Amino acid sequence: MKHLSLILIAAAVALCLSWQAQAAGVKVIANSSVSASTISAGDVKDVFLLDKDSLGGSHVEPVLTKGGPAHEAFLKEYLGKSDSVLQAFYRSLVFTGKASMPKTLGSDAEVVAYVAKTKGAVGYVSGDASTSGVKTLEVK
Amino acid sequence: MFHKRNAMALLAVFAISMVLHAQDFKLGSRTVQMHGFASQGFAYSNDNNFLTMNTSSGSPAFTEGALNLSMAVTDKFRVGGQGYARKIGSLDDGRPALDWAYGDYKFAPWFGVRGGKVKTAIGLYNDTQDMAFLYTWALLPQGVYPTDLRSTLIAHTGGDVYGRINLKKAGKLDYTGYYGLRSVDDREGYTYFSAQNGINVDSMHGRTEGWDLRWATAIKGLTLGTSWANLTMHRNLNYVGGPYTGFYYTVDSRPDRAWVGYGNYSVQKWEFSAEYRSYNDLEYIHFLAIPFNMPLNQSTEAWFSSATYRITPKIQVGVYHSNVHYDNPANKTDSAANHIYDEVGTVRYDLNSHWDVKAEGHFMDGYGDIDSEQGFYAQWNPKGLKPKTDMLVLRTSYNF
Numbered sequence: 001m002k003h004l005s006l007i008l009i010a011a012a013v014a015l016c017l018s019w020q021a022q023a024a025g026v027k028v029i030a031n032s033s034v035s036a037s038t039i040s041a042g043d044v045k046d047v048f049l050l051d052k053d054s055l056g057g058s059h060v061e062p063v064l065t066k067g068g069p070a071h072e073a074f075l076k077e078y079l080g081k082s083d084s085v086l087q088a089f090y091r092s093l094v095f096t097g098k099a100s101m102p103k104t105l106g107s108d109a110e111v112v113a114y115v116a117k118t119k120g121a122v123g124y125v126s127g128d129a130s131t132s133g134v135k136t137l138e139v140k
Numbered sequence: 141m142f143h144k145r146n147a148m149a150l151l152a153v154f155a156i157s158m159v160l161h162a163q164d165f166k167l168g169s170r171t172v173q174m175h176g177f178a179s180q181g182f183a184y185s186n187d188n189n190f191l192t193m194n195t196s197s198g199s200p201a202f203t204e205g206a207l208n209l210s211m212a213v214t215d216k217f218r219v220g221g222q223g224y225a226r227k228i229g230s231l232d233d234g235r236p237a238l239d240w241a242y243g244d245y246k247f248a249p250w251f252g253v254r255g256g257k258v259k260t261a262i263g264l265y266n267d268t269q270d271m272a273f274l275y276t277w278a279l280l281p282q283g284v285y286p287t288d289l290r291s292t293l294i295a296h297t298g299g300d301v302y303g304r305i306n307l308k309k310a311g312k313l314d315y316t317g318y319y320g321l322r323s324v325d326d327r328e329g330y331t332y333f334s335a336q337n338g339i340n341v342d343s344m345h346g347r348t349e350g351w352d353l354r355w356a357t358a359i360k361g362l363t364l365g366t367s368w369a370n371l372t373m374h375r376n377l378n379y380v381g382g383p384y385t386g387f388y389y390t391v392d393s394r395p396d397r398a399w400v401g402y403g404n405y406s407v408q409k410w411e412f413s414a415e416y417r418s419y420n421d422l423e424y425i426h427f428l429a430i431p432f433n434m435p436l437n438q439s440t441e442a443w444f445s446s447a448t449y450r451i452t453p454k455i456q457v458g459v460y461h462s463n464v465h466y467d468n469p470a471n472k473t474d475s476a477a478n479h480i481y482d483e484v485g486t487v488r489y490d491l492n493s494h495w496d497v498k499a500e501g502h503f504m505d506g507y508g509d510i511d512s513e514q515g516f517y518a519q520w521n522p523k524g525l526k527p528k529t530d531m532l533v534l535r536t537s538y539n540f
Contacts, residue, residue, distance in 0.1 A: 084453065084490070091175075097221075
């Protein structure tokens with residue numbers, strides 16, 4: 001009985017952690033001017049590493065979130081870089097004139113609002129964030 | 141000479157940058173971005189004075205900063221420029237100078253052009269060597285990235301062609317080809333090395349052409365690359381001391397060639413880097429009163445290897461070995477005059493995403509010879525050079 005209680009508690013904890021992980025998943029969103037409705041994981045990486053500036057013939061620009069679970073999940077899942085490495089990468093381009101620093105905003109709501117009003121903007125938000133006014137790109 | 145007003149100006153830039161943030165402002169319908177950085181260091185060595193600083197007494201003459209503006213004029217065309225100033229011992233004197241300024245048109249991901257004053261793509265860090273905030277180190281490996289010879293290779297005024305070629309499963313290949321004119325700062329290693337030999341440098345100018353290939357391989361985290369540069373330089377000099385006082389002569393490097401191989405591997409919290417450089421300089425020395433050119437061939441090899449580890453999101457540690465060896469037949473044995481080896485250990489702490497502090501220990505063996513123009517100079521070591529130098533470097537940088 002004691003062991004069964006421990007197993008049930010462990011299962012409940014595992015379920016909670018799993019729910020947390022899903023809630024911290026991300027959605028890739030884009031301004032309505034972006035013609036693509038799907039995007040490959042490789043293209044997500046290329047857009048945010050400034051290797052690719054068009055999707056389906058539409059010019060795109062990345063928008064990032066400053067910290068938080070969605071930002072960390074996005075870095076881990078799509079870019080394979082820590083935030084410090086990513087910022088160093090952007091700065092190496094900015095301080096040699098090769099690129100502009102991508103827009104970075106403080107919350108999901110700010111990212112959605114900016115992507116909604118900015119032609120070509122592509123960003124990411126938490127899996128459960130409201131995406132009213134923007135399109136969600138299916139990542140294949 | 142240590143110009144206090146220039147040092148104060150640099151320190152003011154440093155202080156001001158601490159309260160500035162990256163700025164965006166509109167120019168018509170386009171956004172202009174402003175970014176900058178400032179860095180202040182302190183160096184203390186046991187005996188020999190290094191990089192024209194009085195490090196044996198402890199030297200805070202170690203300041204640099206930059207400010208840039210850039211704008212995407214269209215989706216394919218960018219313009220921008222950066223001003224830079226530094227005061228490191230007697231290397232430069234805090235005079236603001238144009239660091240880079242160019243227009244960049246990207247026709248396609250695989251082909252673009254740049255025109256103006258452009259940072260030169262050589263090796264792992266040549267075009268970003270001033271940006272201490274990008275690296276674990278307070279000083280980049282001096283054998284490969286000598287602070288006192290910065291202007292020799294840092295930039296050219298001309299043009300680049302560049303692009304990225306998708307190799308599918310084999311990764312991606314970045315290429316850069318360049319040609320341009322170059323000028324050498326008159327307050328750097330070559331001038332001070334000449335002065336210690338009783339020689340005044342009237343002028344120096346030349347050109348450079350070369351290429352760089354950088355391969356992001358199919359192995360995650362592994363980048364390999366190679367660079368080649370053909371450098372020419374014309375120098376007008378005259379003796380101001382010793383038995384040849386009054387003699388005028390020229391030195392033409394035709395060519396001074398550099399070949400570079402490098403690699404970088406990042407895995408989890410580790411990063412490993414290595415770079416090798418081989419220089420071969422064929423010089424023609426012409427005394428104006430004598431109708432023939434005297435050839436002189438010199439070669440130098442330099443390399444470094446490094447490892448860093450991120451202990452926490454805020455703390456990173458690293459070690460490197462830097463090695464530069466001068467091929468001078470006058471020094472046949474492996475004496476302190478033939479090389480500078482440097483064993484380094486560093487700790488970096490990030491106070492936040494914009495501000496870092498570093499503590500770094502250097503354990504140097506050798507000081508290079510009378511024909512080497514980096515590291516140690518007689519003017520700053522009048523009592524002669526000891527074979528070994530231990531040095532502590534503290535450095536803080538702020539970027540926005």
